[in-house]
Amino acid sequence: MAKNYETVMGLEVHVELKTNTKIFCNCSTAFGGKPNEHTCPVCLGLPGTIPVLNEKALDRAVTAGLATNCQITRVGRQDRKNYFYPDLAKGFQTSQGDGPICYGGYLDIETTEGKKRIRINRIHIEEDAGKLVHEEGLGSLVDNNRAGVPLVEIVSEADLRSAEEVLAYLHKLRAILTYTGVSDARMNEGSFRCDVNLSIRERGAESFGTRVEMKNLNSFRSIQRAIEFETARQIKVVEEGGELFQETRGFSQDSGRTYSMRTKEDAADYRLMPEPDLMPIVITEEKIRELRDSLPELPDARKDRYIEKYGLGNYDAEQLISSIELATFFEETVKAGADPKAAANLIMTDLFRLTGAEDFQVDMAPADFAKVIEYVDTGRINLGSARKVLEIMFENPDRSPEAIVVEEDLEQINDRALLSPVIDEVLARSVKAVREYQAGKEKALQAIIGQVMGKTRGKANPQLTIDLLKEKIG
């Protein structure tokens, strides 16, 4: 009988800061571009060049800390982290060792067992590296467009116990970062990257198990799968009497498995030392006050407002605040006159199906979306037709709901006189189903309703259909 294990996790999240220029030079941080288009002597590390800290990047890092309840240092230091890798032009990454910008914060997540507080150990600034491109016939080439893009690394304490908690933490963190304009936090563009430190221990144990660091997790789905696989792997090793090693593991999306990248023995000694080219970072009270005052309404405050003002449930509210785009779309829809609950429902069912909850992006106008809700409310269309309208609007945001309903002939049939003959026709052909229903088999009715919907191309008013059916065969 397997013992009762628990998974213990801490996260290191790397986030690209939203600045126009790089952390130590004036090159653009724009995503994409021709290889090495956004480079200069400084980010290429040419001899004699000197980094100068981009104040905007520092502001963003402080904002990230303020929004996650961190302490902010008054004097910070930057350090050189030395290692050889072809994508690292200077042979060291400028990062922070003992003097991070922010430390000792937390954020709250919603879990199935209620609210949970996850502590944040530290947030420090550092620079991104370049990228290796492997070209057939040319070998490996270096693209330094990303070299010197400002990052913060947000390190949590080992407070997370399940994949569910990890995802809730990441969603909350991403929401905070996008609300505050700290980052675009796009996983698909690499501006939000997560390493998971994972160990297992017997439930109730005080000490931690041997920790494995998992890298290359480039989607929420991968993170979840990697956690599940790695937990099972570690339990199996321990159960079989084996030994776990401190190591770095990657995750293969194809096989769904984690694999060893390097063990502790091959780990580099980074020889951290104070960066002598950069002056100490001095953060004044005034600066902190200024940044604190300019914080927008944060996700948790917004969630509370949705619950109180709109009467939404905790879960729904948590979903809606998960990105600033989504929350804004929801609020604009309500502002256009839609019922908040109906709007929330339709967003979370039909819009999430179209755009995905993780990267909510729609071009349709919130006012048009509100119109669709109104049509459903007034019985002009049913929910099935509403889905069709939204699909069309999603592809063609310029087409109005009015035009779509008329041109696509989606108006609901609410007239008994029109619907009655259709139902008679269906009943005449469904003798067996009718008999079953009358014998007490409720399911049979669903089949008959389905036929009515088919006959009317989904336009029949569902409630009216049920009423008529019950009158005729009930």
Add this chain to the structure above:
Amino acid sequence: MMDARQRYLEYFDRLERDNENIKAYRTIAREEALKALEENESPFPVVFSDQISTRGIRTTANSRMLENYIPPFDATLVDKVKKAGGVMLGKTMAREFGVGETENAYGSCAAVAHGENILGFASDYDGSIHMGAREYGLFACTPSYGSVSRYGIIPVASSMDRVAILAKRFEQIPAALDMVAGRDERDGSTFSCDGDLSELEAPDLRDVTFALVDGLEGSEAAEDLFKKLGRPQDKLRLESLPYALPAHEILSSGEFATNMERYDGIGFGYRAGEYGNVEELYKKSRTEGLGREVQAKIIFGNFCLSEGKYEAYYVQAMKARTMVKEELEKRLETYEFLLAPADKRLAAALYLAGLPIISMPFGKTSLLIAGSAFNDKRLLAFGGEILSRLEREI
């Protein structure tokens, strides 16, 4: 009357004959100089050590590693000198990357000594340029750390590197410092200076406090000069001096080791001809591209930074640096200026502290004067006064 072009042409002819003997230049920039000459109304000749980046002109740091490196930009100080009318004669020899083997560690001194009114700019991280100046009978000045931009100077140790100004005549130095000093957006350690340095007000020596640093190599000769200034009793010893060289060696090696990491054969610089994998590419490129002494300093620096050694060496050395700096600053509260022979340990101490230095040759000896940080203008004025007093006395 000979026109400027003719004079420069003749000088270049002489230089090309003599360079093999004087071992001053790595690169002589005849064509570029003649072109610059035409573009300037009041041109004057300058040289830069080969660790200072010059746009379009190879800058090797005296190393095989950068044998073919042509910077796409000028160091800030080069840019300023050019704009002021400086005509670069060429790039001068120094130690490999400032620390290694060379044919002449003091190529810039040799170049300045070879001409009549050539200004020299050389990067220096330990004050040894003042020994070179003494050897060649030149005036030298290392302005306060942060008064001249380091942007474009290939570093040895970023927290100590400074540019030194070299000249045959003392009067050339204030104008030269004026030319290159000032805040540079590209170097966060720079500050703006206190106005025009070319107009110096000579202080009355009776109003100035100064002392001789005793117990150094060459103190006796310096004392002979000092006695002529009429205040033989003002002498002091620096307690922290024994820590200066070890601290300087450890910290500069650590910084040097990481500054040198970019020379990996990937982006620029020497790349080994044959290699099996990237690890071998690094090793071979660095082994073949860098000299033994450079490699030794990198290895020592990495040793001091490595896990388990960092606290014992690097952190201790940082503490020693603070101690040295604090003692010097304290002494400079009592005395406005410290006079001394050009001693290696004292020079290391002054470079750890980033204090401004001038040195003046008197026969085989030289007198070094240091002041408080950013008191460069007063230091030069004081130096000028000391010089004229001693010249009268000798």
